[in-house]
Amino acid sequence: MSHVLLPVFALVRRADLAEVIGSALAAKAAGAGVRAIAGSLGRPVETVRGWLRRFTSRAETVRRYFTVLLVDAGVDPAPPGPARTVFADAVSAVVGAWWSAMSRWPGVGEVSPWLVACAVSGGILLAPSWPSKAINTSRL
Numbered sequence: 001m002s003h004v005l006l007p008v009f010a011l012v013r014r015a016d017l018a019e020v021i022g023s024a025l026a027a028k029a030a031g032a033g034v035r036a037i038a039g040s041l042g043r044p045v046e047t048v049r050g051w052l053r054r055f056t057s058r059a060e061t062v063r064r065y066f067t068v069l070l071v072d073a074g075v076d077p078a079p080p081g082p083a084r085t086v087f088a089d090a091v092s093a094v095v096g097a098w099w100s101a102m103s104r105w106p107g108v109g110e111v112s113p114w115l116v117a118c119a120v121s122g123g124i125l126l127a128p129s130w131p132s133k134a135i136n137t138s139r140l
Helices: 018-029 034-041 045-073 086-104 106-110 113-120
Strands: none
Touching: 018 034, 018 045, 018 086, 018 113, 034 045, 045 086, 045 113, 086 106, 086 113
């Protein structure tokens, strides 16, 4: 058995950087279509569709997890209001948790929300096993 340490900018089993995938997720949350997103990122449509499908299937879990993180990390947290879709709510929660962490630790602002999401999830944000049972999800 071998183990590989993943850099903070990479998601497990994804060839693209977390920031590229995060850009696609943010564009979808803003209402862009898969073909437009793929074209703007220079990625195959099926690749982008796969990211969006996986995130869609996990959107409620991601929303809950990052909303708890937002509240726990922030100095004076302000959870985002409801968005048009659960998908957009989840993206807002990720960005909100990043803002909240920045309020406590200003250095966090030097990286993107998607790098923070990648680090918080241990690189498995889009994996079926995240969040694992080892993570305390009682507040989720």
